[in-house]
Amino acid sequence: MLAAPALSGCVMHLHASTNIVAQDAAVPVSLSETVRDADGNLVLPDRQQVVGVYDETFHAYNIPWGIIPLHPTTDISDSVNEAVAAVHGDAITELTVVADQCWTRGLAFFWFLPIVPSCAAYEVRGRIIRVGQAAPPASATVER
Amino acid sequence: MGGCAATGPAVGTFPGCPVPVLLSRVNRVGRKEPAPSHDAGLYAHFAARATWEKNAHSWQTDRYAYTRETVDAETNRVIEERDIYTVVTHVITGERRTAPNRLTWFVHDLVPANADVRASDIQLDELRVTTDFTVVGLPANNTAQPEGQQGPNNGPGDTFHAEANGSLQTIVQVRGHKVWVTP
Numbered sequence: 001m002l003a004a005p006a007l008s009g010c011v012m013h014l015h016a017s018t019n020i021v022a023q024d025a026a027v028p029v030s031l032s033e034t035v036r037d038a039d040g041n042l043v044l045p046d047r048q049q050v051v052g053v054y055d056e057t058f059h060a061y062n063i064p065w066g067i068i069p070l071h072p073t074t075d076i077s078d079s080v081n082e083a084v085a086a087v088h089g090d091a092i093t094e095l096t097v098v099a100d101q102c103w104t105r106g107l108a109f110f111w112f113l114p115i116v117p118s119c120a121a122y123e124v125r126g127r128i129i130r131v132g133q134a135a136p137p138a139s140a141t142v143e144r
Numbered sequence: 145m146g147g148c149a150a151t152g153p154a155v156g157t158f159p160g161c162p163v164p165v166l167l168s169r170v171n172r173v174g175r176k177e178p179a180p181s182h183d184a185g186l187y188a189h190f191a192a193r194a195t196w197e198k199n200a201h202s203w204q205t206d207r208y209a210y211t212r213e214t215v216d217a218e219t220n221r222v223i224e225e226r227d228i229y230t231v232v233t234h235v236i237t238g239e240r241r242t243a244p245n246r247l248t249w250f251v252h253d254l255v256p257a258n259a260d261v262r263a264s265d266i267q268l269d270e271l272r273v274t275t276d277f278t279v280v281g282l283p284a285n286n287t288a289q290p291e292g293q294q295g296p297n298n299g300p301g302d303t304f305h306a307e308a309n310g311s312l313q314t315i316v317q318v319r320g321h322k323v324w325v326t327p
Contacts, residue, residue: 011281017274025168026176032161032251036265038174040325042163060273077168090173096157099196099275099314120275131173 016120
């Protein structure tokens with residue numbers, strides 16, 4: 001793919017961006033490994049049962065020349081609610097975003113045309129967890 | 145550009161972070177509405193970014209090998225001449241990224257003590273992901289015409305040299321603030 005621009009000594013450029021939100025998610029969505037239970041206590045991994053994986057890919061397009069985002073905001077709330085409800089989960093933890101190019105990479109050679117969209121694919125992943133009961137405190141007495 | 149076609153790694157992560165880092169308004173398991181919380185103050189905000197970049201430098205040299213002639217069988221005249229090249233392609237790739245736990249450091253600054261961990265969350269105000277893909281072709285001095293063009297313009301020793309740099313960069317910008325949670 002590098003050969004084409006090298007032949008002409010030109011520049012190809014694609015740019016895309018989006019702001020990911022989950023304002024209307026019905027469950028806690030956390031980028032860390034923890035959430036809080038109904039009492040406000042931290043739910044550490046020993047109380048978490050992984051019941052599924054949230055994995056959705058969203059596309060963000062920008063035109064012209066990547067300046068104006070067509071999807072300034074990507075709301076993942078609906079897909080989160082669906083995925084969590086399907087496995088009767090309680091929350092999502094360890095949410096991450098993985099970026100990749102998408103089909104418009106093939107158009108990068110024509111980037112100078114304002115109608116050529118820039119695009120990026122954002123794969124949002126997370127663990128769907130169910131929260132178990134808090135472990136009872138270890139007995140303080142020692143039998144002899 | 146093979147090196148830049150790969151999927152980038154996750155860069156907006158909070159490994160080892162002791163408190164919830166919430167993208168949702170709902171902040172408790174089992175509750176439909178957010179539990180009461182209050183902002184921890186002007187100095188309990190943070191803005192950080194994590195980046196991942198993959199670069200590739202590629203160059204290709206076409207060295208003239210010979211000229212293939214197509215001869216008309218009836219007239220014995222040469223009807224086409226095409227230069228044939230040996231092609232050598234080199235690619236050097238490199239990867240650069242911020243430390244995986246870079247974003248967690250900012251949270252640690254806001255929740256340094258166990259008391260903070262027990263009583264505070266991080267609420268994200270922004271999770272912005274930006275991707276840039278760039279390829280720059282570098283013209284070079286050539287002594288031959290590109291492969292595929294008709295000869296007999298080239299001779300032994302003539303080369304065609306093509307060179308390009310490419311990069312795929314992903315930036316995750318995060319803005320958030322600490323909130324005190326009410327038990």
